[in-house]
Amino acid sequence: MIELYYAPGTASLVVHWLLLDLGVPHQLRRLDLDAREHKQAAYLALNPAGVVPTLVIDGEAIFESAAIVLHLADRYPEAQLAPPPGSLERARYYQWIVHLANQLMPAFRRWFYPQEAADESAIDAARDAARDAIEAIWERIDAHLAKQGPYLLGSQPSAADFLLTMLMRWSRNMPRPATDWAHLGELALTMKARPSFTRLYEIEGLTEWR
Numbered sequence: 571m572i573e574l575y576y577a578p579g580t581a582s583l584v585v586h587w588l589l590l591d592l593g594v595p596h597q598l599r600r601l602d603l604d605a606r607e608h609k610q611a612a613y614l615a616l617n618p619a620g621v622v623p624t625l626v627i628d629g630e631a632i633f634e635s636a637a638i639v640l641h642l643a644d645r646y647p648e649a650q651l652a653p654p655p656g657s658l659e660r661a662r663y664y665q666w667i668v669h670l671a672n673q674l675m676p677a678f679r680r681w682f683y684p685q686e687a688a689d690e691s692a693i694d695a696a697r698d699a700a701r702d703a704i705e706a707i708w709e710r711i712d713a714h715l716a717k718q719g720p721y722l723l724g725s726q727p728s729a730a731d732f733l734l735t736m737l738m739r740w741s742r743n744m745p746r747p748a749t750d751w752a753h754l755g756e757l758a759l760t761m762k763a764r765p766s767f768t769r770l771y772e773i774e775g776l777t778e779w780r
């Protein structure tokens with residue numbers, strides 16, 4: 571049995587989306603972040619960092635959205651969302667997933683939670699710096715897509731594009747959203763056209779960035 575602990579629109583979105591896209595039967599366990607359900611002992615036993623998502627497979631908990639994305643793509647190879655292990659394509663796939671998880675996600679954390687990175691007097695500067703970091707990454711990825719797109723790995727979508735699309739969504743209310751960059755905007759449109767994305771929105775009750 572597969573269970574997903576999630577909260578709508580958060581880092582769990584990419585996992586939920588992949589489960590739907592891959593057609594994997596699963597149970598949803600919704601957490602109320604405002605009620606701090608993700609900080610209660612029962613959940614911390616699954617995810618010691620007290621964040622979403624957590625995927626539980628046959629009683630074994632896995633956390634870190636990027637790790638779960640990598641695992642799901644491998645577990646359901648028929649969907650061809652990950653290149654073969656050992657190939658150069660696979661190295662590029664790791665590169666993009668790690669880049670998104672290691673560079674872009676922490677910059678978003680500093681944008682959404684600047685108080686974690688700076689004291690009160692420096693919050694505006696911390697947010698500005700986070701915005702600069704995020705926009706520099708959009709610039710870099712857009713330039714890559716211009717040369718070697720339309721997907722991160724070229725002509726075929728991979729699980730990395732699902733992660734990228736979720737992160738583009740997070741920028742929707744920023745001064746300059748990711749979709750301002752032409753090739754990122756095209757990739758977002760293509761990924762959002764997948765029927766699984768519509769289903770995801772219905773289930774999570776999302777409306778923005780349709």
Ligand SMILES: N[C@@H](CCC(=O)N[C@@H](CS)C(=O)NCC(=O)O)C(=O)O
Nearest residue numbers: 580581620621622623633634635636
């Ligand atoms: N690196 C983690 C980050 C997860 C994360 O920061 N989740 C946020 C929602 S987007 C969360 O649970 N925030 C609640 C909190 O930090 O209290 C992952 O990708 O799974």
